[in-house]
Amino acid sequence: MDATTLQTIANQRRADAVTMIHRANTGHTGGSMSSLDILTTLYYAVLSVRPQEPHWPERDRFLLSKGHSVEGYLAVLADRGFFPKAELATFSMAGSRLIGHPNNQTPGVEVCTGALGHGLSVGVGMAIAAKRLQKSYRTFVLMGDGEQAEGSVWEAAMAGANYQLDNLYAIIDRNGLQISGATEDVMALEDFADKWRAFGWDVAEAAGNDPQSLLTYFETPRPAGKPHCLIARTIKGKGLPFAENRKDWHHKVPSAEQLLEAYAALGVKGVDWA
Amino acid sequence: MKTEAARMAFTRTLLALAREDQTIFATATDSRGSVTLNEFADALPAQFVECGIAEQNAIGIAAGLANAGIRPFVCGPACFFSMRSAEQVKVDIAYSHMNVKVIGVSGGVSYGALGMSHHATQDIALFRATPGLEIFIPADGPQTVALTKYLAKSSEPAYVRMGRGAVPNVYEEPAPFAPGKANKLREGSDAAIIACGEMVYHALKAAQALAEEGIAVSVYDMHTLRPLDEAAILEAAETGFVVTVEEHNIHGGLGGAVAEVLSQEKPTRMRILGLPDAKHFTGNSAEVFAHYGLTAEGIAQAVRKGR
Numbered sequence: 031m032d033a034t035t036l037q038t039i040a041n042q043r044r045a046d047a048v049t050m051i052h053r054a055n056t057g058h059t060g061g062s063m064s065s066l067d068i069l070t071t072l073y074y075a076v077l078s079v080r081p082q083e084p085h086w087p088e089r090d091r092f093l094l095s096k097g098h099s100v101e102g103y104l105a106v107l108a109d110r111g112f113f114p115k116a117e118l119a120t121f122s123m124a125g126s127r128l129i130g131h132p133n134n135q136t137p138g139v140e141v142c143t144g145a146l147g148h149g150l151s152v153g154v155g156m157a158i159a160a161k162r163l164q165k166s167y168r169t170f171v172l173m174g175d176g177e178q179a180e181g182s183v184w185e186a187a188m189a190g191a192n193y194q195l196d197n198l199y200a201i202i203d204r205n206g207l208q209i210s211g212a213t214e215d216v217m218a219l220e221d222f223a224d225k226w227r228a229f230g231w232d233v234a235e236a237a238g239n240d241p242q243s244l245l246t247y248f249e250t251p252r253p254a255g256k257p258h259c260l261i262a263r264t265i266k267g268k269g270l271p272f273a274e275n276r277k278d279w280h281h282k283v284p285s286a287e288q289l290l291e292a293y294a295a296l297g298v299k300g301v302d303w304a
Numbered sequence: 305m306k307t308e309a310a311r312m313a314f315t316r317t318l319l320a321l322a323r324e325d326q327t328i329f330a331t332a333t334d335s336r337g338s339v340t341l342n343e344f345a346d347a348l349p350a351q352f353v354e355c356g357i358a359e360q361n362a363i364g365i366a367a368g369l370a371n372a373g374i375r376p377f378v379c380g381p382a383c384f385f386s387m388r389s390a391e392q393v394k395v396d397i398a399y400s401h402m403n404v405k406v407i408g409v410s411g412g413v414s415y416g417a418l419g420m421s422h423h424a425t426q427d428i429a430l431f432r433a434t435p436g437l438e439i440f441i442p443a444d445g446p447q448t449v450a451l452t453k454y455l456a457k458s459s460e461p462a463y464v465r466m467g468r469g470a471v472p473n474v475y476e477e478p479a480p481f482a483p484g485k486a487n488k489l490r491e492g493s494d495a496a497i498i499a500c501g502e503m504v505y506h507a508l509k510a511a512q513a514l515a516e517e518g519i520a521v522s523v524y525d526m527h528t529l530r531p532l533d534e535a536a537i538l539e540a541a542e543t544g545f546v547v548t549v550e551e552h553n554i555h556g557g558l559g560g561a562v563a564e565v566l567s568q569e570k571p572t573r574m575r576i577l578g579l580p581d582a583k584h585f586t587g588n589s590a591e592v593f594a595h596y597g598l599t600a601e602g603i604a605q606a607v608r609k610g611r
């Protein structure tokens with residue numbers, strides 16, 4: 031799939047996600063928007079998965095460690111056919127399995143995430159399992175940049191390098207913001223790439239809101255013997271003029287007017303499930 | 305009298321099972337010595353994962369292994385797995401329903417004089433309030449063997465707490481063991497003692513001493529804390545007085561579990577024996593038990609006073 035098509039799909043999923051958040055009157059708008067080009071590139075062009083057979087043993091594994099960006103993730107899973115798209119209308123409704131963090135009662139979701147700093151450890155386990163069981167699947171873990179302050183991320187980083195997990199990808203949605211403000215003001219990360227390099231990872235950067243940049247990264251062979259870290263530079267709230275780069279849009283909910291403004295900015299007419 | 309440390313009964317059984325089943329894995333947190341996993345690590349390196357001193361990471365790794373169909377036994381000191389990695393146990397294993405067995409060794413006050421940092425006497429309270437985990441405290445080596453065989457077949461997430469030192473055998477091999485079904489070890493209608501783990505042996509000794517005084521006491525081994533054998537608890541209450549004994553804080557453990565059942569279903573006088581809501585007296589575990597009356601005599605005393 032080419033980058034232009036991926037961009038169009040990503041914007042449709044942005045429309046799904048903001049609609050879910052608007053209807054549920056709750057959600058994490060900023061992070062969902064920043065992650066969507068990464069999620070779309072993975073699920074439409076990179077991952078080997080079977081939506082009709084979510085437990086296919088050879089599937090590539092994906093973990094949304096920044097579980098609060100769930101709206102975009104669910105929109106992608108539904109559109110890829112893991113569950114009916116109409117179900118997106120139940121997001122955060124009483125009794126729904128589609129809740130504010132990934133829940134593995136949802137087809138396609140491997141483990142429940144949402145407590146930050148857990149995903150990479152689980153990914154390390156998945157990647158060790160592939161090596162030990164001689165399986166060729168790869169494991170991808172998407173983390174937030176604010177999440178990098180969790181110490182367990184670095185426990186997992188050490189283990190990934192120790193076990194030379196070149197079948198493991200840690201992708202960081204580097205939007206530079208977290209709920210209280212800029213990551214560099216809350217708990218400074220830079221020089222961030224050097225930190226991952228020092229932990230023994232193969233580190234690269236990409237424009238995380240540009241499917242072409244992401245495609246190029248995933249299509250280029252990476253060095254063997256090391257796990258891979260992709261720092262994906264993104265814009266929090268990407269695609270929504272009223273939300274881009276604004277920390278207060280971490281979990282602000284768009285109004286009816288803003289929803290229409292979002293559709294216009296994204297170049298979509300609306301959603302096909304609501 | 306034969307004695308064996310539960311952790312050794314566990315590791316010899318796990319190694320035998322893992323030799324036959326390549327999906328059985330063990331993980332360690334620089335704890336292969338303390339768990340007695342050295343032989344496993346040497347014999348089956350492809351089924352062993354060293355996680356370093358990083359309990360949070362170890363639990364997450366185990367969840368990832370389980371996702372691929374592996375059946376990991378995560379092994380390390382109970383004090384760390386029940387606290388340092390409590391959130392990973394809650395989210396990655398219990399909430400996500402991943403088939404991981406968390407094996408906490410040297411639990412309770414096994415590490416006696418190392419102090420409260422190394423005691424695990426809140427683990428049962430914590431995990432009893434964490435839905436989705438079976439909870440076991442084996443009484444001795446033979447029961448640990450039977451429990452380990454069950455765990456290797458089960459697909460339910462579980463937490464197991466075992467002690468460090470050798471304990472007298474309560475059972476002969478093969479020990480009777482059914483998960484969620486207490487073993488009634490002694491019949492008596494004057495009072496009942498419900499115990500778990502190493503305290504089962506002391507409870508039996510107490511019952512013997514009381515029998516010589518003409519007091520007939522039932523003794524139950526409540527090796528499973530979840531699912532809880534409510535029928536056995538209600539049966540014990542028929543005696544009119546129930547004493548619980550555990551190597552755990554008096555809040556939220558076996559005594560709490562029994563009290564929850566009885567206070568709602570069959571109000572019965574009780575005495576909860578365990579470790580107090582205070583900074584622990586330290587010494588080796590026998591000295592700690594003696595200090596707090598977690599001995600045959602202490603238990604017998606509680607029965608005499610309360611009935």
Ligand SMILES: [Mg+2]
Pocket residue numbers: 174175176203204205206207208
């Ligand atoms: Mg961020």
